[in-house]
Amino acid sequence: MNNRSFSILSFTGKMKVLHLSWMAFFITFLVWFNFAPLLEMVKTSLGLNKEQITTLLILNVALTIPARVLIGMFTDKYGPRIVYTLLLVICSIPCFMFALADSFLQAAIARFLLGFIGAGFVIGIRLVSEWFPHNELGTAEGIYGGWGNFGSAAAAFSLPTVALWFGGEDGWRYAIGLTGIICLLFSVVFYRNVSDTPKGSTYFKPKHLSGIEVTSVSDFFLLLLMKVPMYAALALLAWKLSPNGVNVLSSNLVYSVYIGLVLLYLYEVKQLWKINKTVFEHDVAPIHQYKFKQVAILNVLYFATFGSELAVVSMLPLFFLDTFSLSPVVAGMVASAYAFMNLMSRPGGGWISDKFGRKPTLLILTAGLAAGYFLMGQIGSEWPVWLAVVAAMACSFFVQAGEGAVFATVPLIKRRMTGQIAGMTGAYGNVGAVVYLTVLSFVSYQTFFFVIAGTAVLGFLVLLVMEEPKGQIAEVNDDGSVTLIDVSS
Structure with missing residues (x-):
């Protein structure tokens, strides 16, 4: 176990893993909740009614329950580094699908599949537990969960502004697509900079x-x-x-x-x-x-x-x-x-x-x-x-x-x-x-x-x-x- 001091401003060793973990979680929630802030724009652009919007909101969470169970199993078996990386890469695809959707059916399929990214949280719990001793574990897991969870609030505050900045009827598409690009790019950063355990430890x-x-x-x-x-x-x-x-x-x-x-x-x-x-x-x-x-x-x-x-x-x-x-x-x-x-x-x-x-x-x-x-x-x-x-x-x-x-x-x-x-x-x-x-x-x-x-x-x-x-x-x-x-x- 890496027992160097707990310094939130550090970006080396276990603290580097913690920061990259909450960033990955932050991005998964940014993507998962990228629809609600742009709901009115999507509704107008695709010509959806209230019933269809409600359906999209339901579909957005439907897959997350079984996904969290499955992702937990995969994480224990294959390690957080690989599983988090693949989750970010794979879930960028339905994110782009939603950005390019031109019908309710296409949007519904994309939102249903995006429910899988809500399972990302589970991966970091195992990863952080590998790097921190028991007397620091609660604090580390709390930072991971709390700061990562803020991705949903970040989506609410930033994405409408991004959509307006791009402008036009398709502004929301660019905002949604941008979150997919961030997801894809960070998968590379995460894979290149994280290991499942400290050197010499057994997974x-x-x-x-x-x-x-x-x-x-x-x-x-x-x-x-x-x-x-x-x-x-x-x-x-x-x-x-x-x-x-x-x-x-x-x-x-x-x-x-x-x-x-x-x-x-x-x-x-x-x-x-x-x-x-x-x-x-x-x-x-x-x-x-x-x-x-x-x-x-x-x-x-x-x-x-x-x-x-x-x-x-x-x-x-x-x-x-x-x-x-x-x-x-x-x-x-x-x-x-x-x-x-x-x-x-x-x-x-x-x-x-x-x-x-x-x-x-x-x-x-x-x-x-x-x-x-x-x-x-x-x-x-x-x-x-x-x-x-x-x-x-x-x-x-x-x-x-x-x-x-x-x-x-x-x-x-x-x-x-x-x-x-x-x-x-x-x-x-x-x-x-x-x-x-x-x-x-x-x-x-x-x-x-x-x-x-x-x-x-x-x-x-x-x-x-x-x-x-x-x-x-x-x-x-x-x-x-x-x-x-x-x-x-």
Whole structure:
């Protein structure tokens, strides 16, 4: 492990890897969220209706749930350097496709495929964990997540200006295309300047690529249970495209999707059985055991934190516009205060975890998250706008610091499976967004915030049975020797 001092202004060694990692993540979010700021321009240029625009927004996130799981597996197997590079290269293609689209169908295919780039986040989690010791890991992962996540805000602020600078009806095409070029160029920079581990360190790989390993019978059944919500979220997305939603897909096609998801789940159960059936035959040696309940708890917490962030960022401008009768421009600027907190909140959550422990930090931040959303549920037109903004920013701190604390813990569970664990946890964030936005379509803004607060309370309760990562985790080298990796002091 590279133990040179942690200096944010340095661009050598582990700090160089950290900076290049958050830049790669930043670019993936810049590309992933390059549509929303240019929505009106795209709508006019392609002659789309409101229903078609809604469909494009849904398609933009549909593929991210399975993509995060797959990318996590590939990262553990082939290493972050190759996987991040290929992701940037491959996803620049649908980005260019969207920039060149001249029909709704072409735009829809491009946005669906671009959902894959939302999985980039998972890769850096494994890469950063290889370069930083446990006592700096939370801070490093927080910087990676917080600064990279700001790519979505950067898209909102910069791309409309770029489109206007190019001018004309096709200005949006140049702005979108430019993000694809940035994606492609940075893939070269990343590949030439990053290595998977510090010199002399071993990159531990999972025994199986097709699924997560568990080390007890009860964990096997818990894993099967935790897979269900991811398939349910995809079914929910299909329902939103059905005649009961935006009416893009026929009922027969949607039923076919449902059947396909059930068959896919059963196939995954079969694969997980092949990987883990030995736990039914004999006990795993204590040195190699880990508790999958730790992963399940982190999944629930990321559902409540990142899931709510994605949902709230999507609806907050409209909330301020409707509640306080603001103009769309002012409402958007006021709502952006929520996203801006990412720059410091997520690194702050990771830093607090490093200093005061993973479980205590998560308990405090989750309680704050619940209180924050309960407070936002009280906001009404009688409130001063400035006070509503302060409430949103305070809530945002706990949400994003909670995200940082979650991923300060993920790499400490089982090193060789960090990508797979991060992929599943990251996918739960998208599952949360789908669920929360679906709830919003049926209830008032106030009830929406109360529902999120309720899930945060659930997260707090399951946290009570979480165990603080302690001691060391064991990984086996190719020659059979065992390496012990510190996860606490």
